[in-house]
Amino acid sequence: MSEKRTIAVTINGKRYQEEVEVRFTLADFMRQQLGLTGTHLGCEHGVCGACTILLDGRSARSCLMLAVQADGHEILTVEGIAPSAEKMHPLQEAFRDNHGLQCGFCTPGMLTTLIEFLRDNPDPTEQEVRIAISGNLCRCTGYQGIVAAALDAAQRLKAAKEAP
């Protein structure tokens, strides 16, 4: 059970070439082998969505993928969302300003899911936001702050785009 393979992935713009056990999930590989612990595991059976990452720009459950399947692909995790160490992404700022998180454990998956969603739907309705995050469980917020944050983020992103 300890067969290994070498894979090359780009995570948050950084290239990693690593030998990984073939049975390691992508989530375990990133968390345990690379120390990228921002991505969280809530159920490890694909329902809760906490482990959601963007694989080549598309949301994917990193608990349901093997690390070897990510070979040659580009990944975005929560650690890579903010433009710099000093400045948060408008979506992160909107989460902060709308109490879109309490314990913060589901947050990484919410953020990645919404990055993809707002990219494809820059001007969503509340109902569209609710459908977009319906594959992400949150036990703390009742989703209200998250929905408000997503709608607020859409406005902020639009304003940033329109700014000269």
Added chain:
Amino acid sequence: MRSRVFGNRVGRIEDPPLLTGRGRFIDDIRLPRLAHAAFVRSPHGHAAILTIDKSQALATPGVIAVYTAADFAPHLRQDRLIVGLPSPAYRQDVNRPVLARDEVVHVGEPVAIVVAENRYLAEDGAAMVNVDYEILPAVADARASLVKGSPTVHRNALHNLLAEFDVAYGDVAAAFSAAPHTFRETLWQHRGGGHSIECRGAVAQYDAMEDRLTLWSSTQTPHTAMRLLSDVLGWDDTRVRVVTPDVGGGFGPKLIFYPEDVAIPLAALLLGRPVKWIEDRREHFTGSTQERDQFWDIEIAVDEQARILGVRGRLIHEHGAYTARGANLPYESAQTVTLPYEVPAYALNVKLALTNKVPVTPVRGAGQPQGAFAMERLLDRVARELKLDRAEVRRRNLIAAQRMPCAKPLRSRGGMQVVLDSGDYPKCQQMVLDAIGWRDFKSRQAAARAANVYIGVGLANFVKGTGRGPFEPVAVRIGASGTIHIHSGAAAMGQSTKTMLAQIVAAQLGGTIDKIKVTTGDTAGIAMGIGGFNSRQAVMAGSSAHLAAVALREKVLAVAAKLLDVSADGLEIEGGSVQLRARPKTAIALGELARAMGGTPGFTLPGGMAPGLEVSEAFLRDEMAFANGAAAVEVEVDAETGAVEIRKFIIAHDCGRMINPVIVEGQIVGGVVHGIGNALFEWMGFDGQCQPVTTTFADYLLVTSTEAPSIDVLHMESPSPINPLGVKGVGECGVMPVAPAIMSAIEDALSPFAVKIARTPVTPAELAGAIQAARREKRVGPAL
């Protein structure tokens, strides 16, 4: 008190790291030479352990060690976790072992621990531990458990009654015999697990240099864990440190001290290597405590005007296989029933029944939502039978504002008189009625029905005991850098505890939270602590923080006055320094004051004052602060599928003075949605052999964003007179009125079918079945 930081919508200090992937949760802890553990758990509800063969597991590549109860025994001063809160009600002690020795009594009970180089290898090893079981009869139903002749949950026990008590006052028999109307309801209330999105976990390391064992645990009660771990090992507690890292939600089950909290540190000690165990979701379904079934048989007596004369009944509460917390949960249920209303006589007999399932302990609300459900269902029944408006029946019985503080003839579990300290319950109810348009609803309902749309409204009140005493200490210290450090035994698990404490302290010490650092959940940071549960931290830790900050403020001003050679009266703390109000340029930094009070060898401290800028306080209060509220909900029920859509949800609540309205709203909304789960979705299923049948989130349904409605929160602030901040707890309040309000609304929507609901949760299939039956039987619906 400074207004700009206390009571305002201040941003949380917790947020930036959590938003950028820099949180530090239990599974984020990485230590050199860290080994990983997996548990071998009972696959049976009840079985005798005949033999355990570790040999194949030990031969599995990567496996470092396998421990069973026999391996642990020489290192444990006691082999059971004795954690039950005191109560005279116990009829037997059923304390959990660290690892099962010769009998397992629920699926998921730990039998052996396998330690390996990584979790995958540990699970390989766990699969190779060969346990030979002899299956014994399992007890699945709490009611059947108490019937004479039932098999016993523990094979050598005489019976399955764990505890029995009565909560009673007044002459109930007389009240019922004289009453013109009595109505009886039989209720089956089910609640599920905590299901924080982060599961539990433990990491332990023995440091030989310091001769200290450190346990990082996702616990809501680190100081209790330190004491219990020390007790079990027979160690002095100065050699044990328990640290709670960031916690990804608590909701009750994480306040419990678990077998894993001993097994992991002991494995680390025996191996001389740090060991990590992270619970997976299946383990959370089988090994973490949960709430489950309560069976109520309850009766109300009212006069011709629907005024309550008495309430009486029986409650059978499912306890699970062991005592992991105590008899407290159904005690809270029993005590909550009558709280919002004038009830002259009350008697509830409560029996705690053992079953072969994982132990039952509090989930958000801790039995109190069930008490409210029982009472509100009775009041709906009264309204229906006497053909009165449901709100009117409640209005006639709610405790009036002028009765506050109102002593109830009830005693808390610690023997203290229950006194409702403040509030205006009728006004809270009126707020939600106005907001939902209760008065005009009948016409809207009729119009909708004409279009074959079934809508209904429901209503429920609650009173919730919060701020469980006796204390929660807080230390506030100003360091030489000018940073204000707050240490507390309080435990943060998402409720913004750090921001709450920082706001309270900042109100006294400079008005901003920027230079405040809060440490919670570390037994090395503060000697005493109780922890986070029972909506207690803003009340208990918050009050301590306030007292400490006020005292420290006085000292800061006195020291500054001495050093600046001015009167303290003219000084103000502003940002990071103390300045003369009249001449702001005359100022001295807080850090400088701290240095001065740090002392210089041979020199007198300023003003001859005691050294340091640190104050510790432990606000003492045994009595609870009672929060209250009301909810009104509008639902639409699909008469074909039974699907329930919540169209409007209004909750008015009173948690006393609000420290931060944003956080309060977040707690209320989160609680409401948890309550929606309990009312409509969450079902922890077992088969007849006590095999859990809902062990994934595909089987066990949490509320998702598309089922959660947008919730309107209305605030009322009646300051509590029993603590210096005037606050009451809020963390569990949102859950309280949800299930009864929703059931009331569903019944209202389906009144043409006379559908009656007597259980939680109620599913679309059950509602659809009841509607179909009503149609078949010409609109006479059966009770669900």
